[in-house]
Amino acid sequence: MAKKRNNRVKQITEAFIKAENIVLLSHVSPDGDTIGSMLALGLALEKMGKKVHYYNPDSVPGNLKFLPGAEQIKNCLPDSPPEMMVYIDCAEIGRAASPPAEYHNVVTVNIDHHISNTYYGSLNYVEPGAAATGEIVYQLLRKLSVTITKEIAINLYTGIVTDTGRFSYGNTTPKSLKIASELVKIGIDLVILNDTLFEQKTLPQIRLFQRALNSLEILNQGKVALLTLTKADFRETEAEASLSDGFVNYARNIDHVEAAVLLKEYSESEVKVSFRSNEWLDVNKIAHKLGGGGHVRASGCTLHDSLPIVKKQVLTVLEEALKLGRNR
Amino acid sequence: MAKKRNNRVKQITEAFIKAENIVLLSHVSPDGDTIGSMLALGLALEKMGKKVHYYNPDSVPGNLKFLPGAEQIKNCLPDSPPEMMVYIDCAEIGRAASPPAEYHNVVTVNIDHHISNTYYGSLNYVEPGAAATGEIVYQLLRKLSVTITKEIAINLYTGIVTDTGRFSYGNTTPKSLKIASELVKIGIDLVILNDTLFEQKTLPQIRLFQRALNSLEILNQGKVALLTLTKADFRETEAEASLSDGFVNYARNIDHVEAAVLLKEYSESEVKVSFRSNEWLDVNKIAHKLGGGGHVRASGCTLHDSLPIVKKQVLTVLEEALKLGRNR
Numbered sequence: 001m002a003k004k005r006n007n008r009v010k011q012i013t014e015a016f017i018k019a020e021n022i023v024l025l026s027h028v029s030p031d032g033d034t035i036g037s038m039l040a041l042g043l044a045l046e047k048m049g050k051k052v053h054y055y056n057p058d059s060v061p062g063n064l065k066f067l068p069g070a071e072q073i074k075n076c077l078p079d080s081p082p083e084m085m086v087y088i089d090c091a092e093i094g095r096a097a098s099p100p101a102e103y104h105n106v107v108t109v110n111i112d113h114h115i116s117n118t119y120y121g122s123l124n125y126v127e128p129g130a131a132a133t134g135e136i137v138y139q140l141l142r143k144l145s146v147t148i149t150k151e152i153a154i155n156l157y158t159g160i161v162t163d164t165g166r167f168s169y170g171n172t173t174p175k176s177l178k179i180a181s182e183l184v185k186i187g188i189d190l191v192i193l194n195d196t197l198f199e200q201k202t203l204p205q206i207r208l209f210q211r212a213l214n215s216l217e218i219l220n221q222g223k224v225a226l227l228t229l230t231k232a233d234f235r236e237t238e239a240e241a242s243l244s245d246g247f248v249n250y251a252r253n254i255d256h257v258e259a260a261v262l263l264k265e266y267s268e269s270e271v272k273v274s275f276r277s278n279e280w281l282d283v284n285k286i287a288h289k290l291g292g293g294g295h296v297r298a299s300g301c302t303l304h305d306s307l308p309i310v311k312k313q314v315l316t317v318l319e320e321a322l323k324l325g326r327n328r
Numbered sequence: 329m330a331k332k333r334n335n336r337v338k339q340i341t342e343a344f345i346k347a348e349n350i351v352l353l354s355h356v357s358p359d360g361d362t363i364g365s366m367l368a369l370g371l372a373l374e375k376m377g378k379k380v381h382y383y384n385p386d387s388v389p390g391n392l393k394f395l396p397g398a399e400q401i402k403n404c405l406p407d408s409p410p411e412m413m414v415y416i417d418c419a420e421i422g423r424a425a426s427p428p429a430e431y432h433n434v435v436t437v438n439i440d441h442h443i444s445n446t447y448y449g450s451l452n453y454v455e456p457g458a459a460a461t462g463e464i465v466y467q468l469l470r471k472l473s474v475t476i477t478k479e480i481a482i483n484l485y486t487g488i489v490t491d492t493g494r495f496s497y498g499n500t501t502p503k504s505l506k507i508a509s510e511l512v513k514i515g516i517d518l519v520i521l522n523d524t525l526f527e528q529k530t531l532p533q534i535r536l537f538q539r540a541l542n543s544l545e546i547l548n549q550g551k552v553a554l555l556t557l558t559k560a561d562f563r564e565t566e567a568e569a570s571l572s573d574g575f576v577n578y579a580r581n582i583d584h585v586e587a588a589v590l591l592k593e594y595s596e597s598e599v600k601v602s603f604r605s606n607e608w609l610d611v612n613k614i615a616h617k618l619g620g621g622g623h624v625r626a627s628g629c630t631l632h633d634s635l636p637i638v639k640k641q642v643l644t645v646l647e648e649a650l651k652l653g654r655n656r
Contacts (some may be wrong), residue, residue, distance in 0.1 A: 112435060166492075166494045166495070167494070169519065171426075172518050177505050178505075181503075190495060190497070190498070195496075201578075201582055202582070205576075206541065206582055210538075210542060210544070216534065222531075250534075254528075297338035
């Protein structure tokens, strides 16, 4: 097992200066931080005269397609081996692609902020204290003395603003905001950026949200908010299931609600359940009872039964836990 | 007319140091910046040993009640005259309360960031380049060399984060983010703060939003999104009309929509209309035609007719404007 230890930044910058052919890799189900950080680093390396290949196994989400350089991202690796493969925002190498057998002597660099990172690189630059990999890449570019252009700034800001939930998650630090400030100085249109990242909605998404709101039930004297999406809802609105990801949070944010539940009917015998709680209810325990898991305030499970049966089962377990109350 | 000119900051800090009884005033229909900035300044002045009276003509909105010091805000002025009245975030003195006749020799201080400020104070500290009055108060406190406590930091951050729309409006500057960074360093729980300010919803608000979404019509080949709220919607959801303020933006953010309209039926012969546009349509012109006004991308009018008649009228005017197209 690799030692859980970072290499000196100088070693890493020297490796970058030396390499001429570099492959940058971002993780499956890409988000703003992996894509933004990869593009920022890549654009900087291009400015340093390097040949850069951008890799992501999936397609770039619609709201990230505007990022400068996004059109260069490919879902395959180059045939001729590079000198360096840089993994961006990947806790494990399996989140992207391992070096193929025909790549010889390739140096792997691991740049990430996940606490679970396995230090799989030949060179590692892992900072679990950073809110986003974008923060680490920002520091690296400063060390490399590359000019941070507007295009690079937009990518880095996107990494930071998405991974901190617009500076609202617990991972946000003074440094996150300080770097954001430096990047805005370079000239980012924050109106367009925030609109594109957070506000724009497709019609199917709105229609699905409408269905979810119409299904809202407030139960247990206002303590439980339940949303239900049926197979018909997904079919008729032409919305993918992933578009409903944030809906359960919306239910959780209703005044006086302690527990929010979202039921997604995938088929007649498969229902995905998401739980959220606000102040005291341990929804990890609840999900566990139903064969799932997660965290104290956010968890989930998948039940193989019909929607009415799952609904009854979930509400029974919830009701019991609520009855026991917060003093248990 | 007062000269449109600021006094030297030194003059202002000296006045603060001298005064012992100070009344702080925030504006009608209070928002996070006027309340947060007032409380931040007041808590600091209290720490300097001053007697502080906090004034707002209205009640503090529910999502701002958590702000440290908010419980001290009164909707009346003290009987005995203070030495100083400080207007916070008020473009005109009429946004708060003029000094009553029995107040003699009171120094009025005007701290604000609105470009329309009329420089009505005996001392003026107006910075139209500041995104929020919270930024100006932050600077002032630095000049006064007061320790910025956690309670003060929470208030200032609230002013900045609300007036910049979570750092997404065009007024956001590198300085806004830099000050935010300094404030977070003092120790703000950003999760609780953001949740309280932006995420929490009351059930009537959700129910009203549900009605609005159910009314959504996509017209003119997807270019127009129309939301309608009837008298019955407000009555049956027990929601105040002000709770629907942001809904029209939601409609504007639908992919491919150029113009969004929200119709609010106040009575059988009064409908309030809000317009928003995305890229090219001048909705100020449209509102003008209907007897209202506003800005190029956000405007409104009130029409004294029945809902069906108003709807027809609004859609006709819109359709004409859309037909003329963006090249006019």
